[in-house]
Amino acid sequence: MIDRYTLPEIGSLWTEEAKYRNWLRVEIAVCRARAELGEIPAEEVEELAQKADFTVERIREIEESTNHDVIAFVSTVAETVDSPVSRHFHFGLTSSDVLDTAGALQLRDSLDLIIRETRSLGALLADLALEHRDTVIVGRTHGVHAEPTTLGHKVAVWAFEMERNLERLKRARETAAVGKISGAVGSYGNVDPEVERLTCESLGLSHAPASTQIVQRDRHAEVLSALAILGSTMEKIALEIRGAQRTEVRELAEPFGRGQKGSSAMPHKRNPILTERLCGMARVLRANATVGFENNALWQERDISHSSAERVVLPDSTVLAFYMLRQTKRVLEGLQVDKERMLANLNSGGGIVFSGRVLLALVEAGMSRDDAYAVVQGAAMAAWNGEGGFRELLERREETRKYLGDDLDALFDPSYALRNLGVVFERVEELRRRLAGD
Numbered sequence: 001m002i003d004r005y006t007l008p009e010i011g012s013l014w015t016e017e018a019k020y021r022n023w024l025r026v027e028i029a030v031c032r033a034r035a036e037l038g039e040i041p042a043e044e045v046e047e048l049a050q051k052a053d054f055t056v057e058r059i060r061e062i063e064e065s066t067n068h069d070v071i072a073f074v075s076t077v078a079e080t081v082d083s084p085v086s087r088h089f090h091f092g093l094t095s096s097d098v099l100d101t102a103g104a105l106q107l108r109d110s111l112d113l114i115i116r117e118t119r120s121l122g123a124l125l126a127d128l129a130l131e132h133r134d135t136v137i138v139g140r141t142h143g144v145h146a147e148p149t150t151l152g153h154k155v156a157v158w159a160f161e162m163e164r165n166l167e168r169l170k171r172a173r174e175t176a177a178v179g180k181i182s183g184a185v186g187s188y189g190n191v192d193p194e195v196e197r198l199t200c201e202s203l204g205l206s207h208a209p210a211s212t213q214i215v216q217r218d219r220h221a222e223v224l225s226a227l228a229i230l231g232s233t234m235e236k237i238a239l240e241i242r243g244a245q246r247t248e249v250r251e252l253a254e255p256f257g258r259g260q261k262g263s264s265a266m267p268h269k270r271n272p273i274l275t276e277r278l279c280g281m282a283r284v285l286r287a288n289a290t291v292g293f294e295n296n297a298l299w300q301e302r303d304i305s306h307s308s309a310e311r312v313v314l315p316d317s318t319v320l321a322f323y324m325l326r327q328t329k330r331v332l333e334g335l336q337v338d339k340e341r342m343l344a345n346l347n348s349g350g351g352i353v354f355s356g357r358v359l360l361a362l363v364e365a366g367m368s369r370d371d372a373y374a375v376v377q378g379a380a381m382a383a384w385n386g387e388g389g390f391r392e393l394l395e396r397r398e399e400t401r402k403y404l405g406d407d408l409d410a411l412f413d414p415s416y417a418l419r420n421l422g423v424v425f426e427r428v429e430e431l432r433r434r435l436a437g438d
Contacts, residue, residue: 001319010322014315022102033198044085053080070095092190100215101179110318111173117325118166125159126432133425136414138346148417165230172226175219179205185301186211212301224292227321228285234328235282238275245272251342255334288313350389357411365403
């Protein structure tokens with residue numbers, strides 16, 4: 001991932017130095033497991049652990065001739081040890097024992113950061129939902145005014161979806177935090193299964209119940225899928241804010257910093273660049289998830305068609321998801337809410353969004369549904385065509401006066417939209433408590 005979108009906390013987990021440091025951690029854990037089983041002297045293992053080291057530069061230098069990064073790594077460590085105890089290093093292992101087990105450590109630690117940020121974003125959404133539980137806004141379907149709702153209701157939907165993302169990520173973390181120390185083709189031909197169990201246990205990982213030469217890639221596909229779904233939720237939030245920032249809507253706006261400029265040619269512009277960026281990034285996460293699916297089917301016990309792709313999609317997806325979480329929080333913390341504009345939009349067309357209320361009132365007063373629909377739709381279409389306000393046009397209709405009288409105030413009061421939403425916000429309160437205690 002480019003530096004522009006790489007935050008240091010998670011970027012540091014995916015550096016070359018960090019990768020090789022995890023390889024070394026796995027190798028030493030294997031040696032200690034073998035010592036625990038009495039296969040090799042414990043004092044020699046501790047000498048090995050004390051001396052074993054590497055430099056990224058030396059690994060690269062050796063790899064230029066070997067064209068094999070694990071061999072270059074093993075050779076580099078052997079040089080630093082410079083002792084007979086180096087014979088225990090990488091004994092009985094295949095490259096993927098190290099790569100996949102160390103990779104599980106990187107994924108686990110990355111997902112821990114992402115889970116923390118997801119929980120924080122969920123809590124922020126719950127707070128925002130409760131803050132705007134009574135902020136009336138027009139609900140839209142197909143991009144067209146529908147019925148009144150509240151901004152808090154919109155945000156509550158996002159908050160519960162974020163909790164589902166949190167649960168998906170937790171499951172993905174558990175699925176990904178799995179190592180294997182089972183040797184070539186996974187048959188334990190040159191390594192005791194107890195070495196695998198002890199090694200993974202010491203690293204805080206589960207061990208694969210059965211593996212080929214690699215940990216199976218359905219696990220990584222699940223991680224990438226969970227990240228893609230998380231990204232789609234953030235895209236959903238960003239898309240709503242982008243739409244509401246349009247000039248003709250102007251109900252919501254992302255933060256716009258002092259000195260910020262929206263266009264080199266048009267000084268009036270306040271473009272929703274943060275939310276547009278989030279929408280674009282979500283596309284990358286979805287594309288990377290596709291790579292995860294492709295990586296699952298390999299030739300027999302393994303090939304390495306997955307390897308080159310994973311070097312890109314695993315660090316990129318985790319780094320990008322973490323960045324997106326931070327940016328989504330930034331947008332929501334600085335979100336500008338124009339309540340007056342919301343009410344003005346709600347009442348555009350002379351109250352056309354209350355057509356459903358009027359329809360039900362006419363039916364309840366005794367008019368047939370088809371006749372009532374015709375009356376209300378006729379007034380609504382005339383209002384759409386600019387022939388007057390919806391309420392004004394209704395009041396002119398003889399049928400309206402006959403069945404509803406002259407006082408239509410109750411039907412054009414948006415507070416009815418809040419009447420039963422209290423149950424949703426009770427659930428949001430419960431969500432906030434769950435997130436706080438998680």
